[in-house]
Amino acid sequence: MNIYDLRSDTITKPSEAMRKAMYKAQVGDDVYGEDPTVNKLQELSNKITGKKSSLFVSSGSMANLITLFINGGRGKDVLMHNEAHSLHHELGAPAAIAGVNPIGVPGERGILRSEILQEYVNPKSGAYHDAKTSMIIIENTHNFAGGTCYYKENLKDVQSFAHKYGLSLHIDGARIFNASIATGLSVKEISSYADTITFCLAKGLGAPVGAILSGSKEFIDEAKIVRKMLGGGLRQSGIIAAGGLYALEHNIPRLIEDHINAKTLAKCLNGKAWAKVDPNTIETNILFFDTVGIPASKLERKLARRGILCFATGENTIRFVTSLSVTKQDINSICGIINSLEI
Ligand SMILES: Cc1ncc(COP(=O)(O)O)c(C=O)c1O
Known part of the structure; x- marks a missing residue:
């Protein structure tokens, strides 16, 4: 009997050509910043996202966690959709490890809107016993809302809300290339609305391992330290980064x-x-x-x-x-x- 696997796009396996690229990858110690393949992948990711700096991390969950650790902060409210991956499918790590207080916000089709966010934000000037809001996560595409996308007006709306309250804005773009293709917005344009963005290499793009986290140079310098704290400093990771590089070069269209x-x-x-x-x-x-x-x-x-x-x-x-x-x-x-x- 033929098996047709529709459980997830995480089940994809590296192709022969991708495996060859991985086999041939030049490697070095990435904790010393000496892995040429990881460096190449990170540089390509800078071009794709338009951000100053990028970091290869083990998974999308790790990228979200690192961002929550740095831009969320202990005891701070982080607003995200009430069906967000970070809220329900990351084992409570945002609270347990990053120490943030994740707040689920409703939104049709998984899309956060300023008029609803308004009801959930705790401004820094609010009552002292209220946890202050530090950050918003948007999920694009939104997995449990059915692969839905943020269009330009949605991105502008959330960005101006974040600016109004001085909140950091993160895009969980595990499937950002799907969003880009569906909306016609480049990943660079989508990223420009947020401070930080992550995208996955090991989903529809077909690489076996990894995700990218992009942001400012200062943010990624800090992210490198947090990645190591979380046990995610890898050594000759060019072998797996090569799969990601191949995916970005061949599997987007x-x-x-x-x-x-x-x-x-x-x-x-x-x-x-x-x-x-x-x-x-x-x-x-x-x-x-x-x-x-x-x-x-x-x-x-x-x-x-x-x-x-x-x-x-x-x-x-x-x-x-x-x-x-x-x-x-x-x-x-x-x-x-x-x-x-x-x-
Ligand atoms: C929207 C979204 N964010 C993050 C992740 C986490 O990615 P990973 O499985 O690489 O930790 C997933 C995984 O399915 C996801 O769907």
Whole structure:
């Protein structure tokens, strides 16, 4: 039986060509700043984000944590969407390790808006017993809102709110290249609205390990120290950085295929009595659909028996994620299985 893995875009595996690039990578001790491949990856990331400095880190979670450590601060409120990855899927590390007080803020389609943020911000001039707000995180694309994107007006809105209250603004851009392709905004332009940004190499881009954190030179100098404190100072990490470099040089334009595939799946599900999804709401490579008349966990098992792997994320919600591991032909086969499913 063929297996079609729609659980996440984190399941992608390095291609033969990427593995060759990793095999051949020049390396050095990166804690001494002497790994040429890591340095090349960080320089390319500066160009992509338009920031002065970038740091190769082990994961997106580590990039978010380092930023919270530096720009959040102990006992400070950090505003993020109430379904943010940092709030629910980073093991409480923002509070447990960085010491911040994460505050979940509602927002349609995962998008934070100034008029709602206004109700949650604690200005520095407020009552002394209130934790002061130090930072905002926006997630672009927003994973659990269904791969949704911040458009220019959303970015401007949050940026001017952050400026008004002197808050640091961080973009959790784990899938920023998906957002860039879907909105037509370059990653450089998106980054220009924020102080710091992270993006992942080990998701849709297909590298096996790593993420990038970008910001000012002073911020990244500090981030290097915090990365080491967290046990993330790696030595000959050029071997893994080479995978990231290859991904940035080769795998960005093809992300559009994942978006088209996600929409195709949504259209296929749309006609079924047991699924509810509006294909017009699919912006990138993540789609959520509601199950009708069958619990999501049961449908997840039913699909798995036919070779389609996915996650039930709620009692009546299932998530599909498309990636380079699932070809257009695979999507056709998945639609065939969906069409023949008896519920
Ligand atoms: C939006 C978002 N941010 C951060 C992360 C964390 O990335 P990592 O798995 O590399 O820690 C993820 C992972 O899925 C994510 O979806």
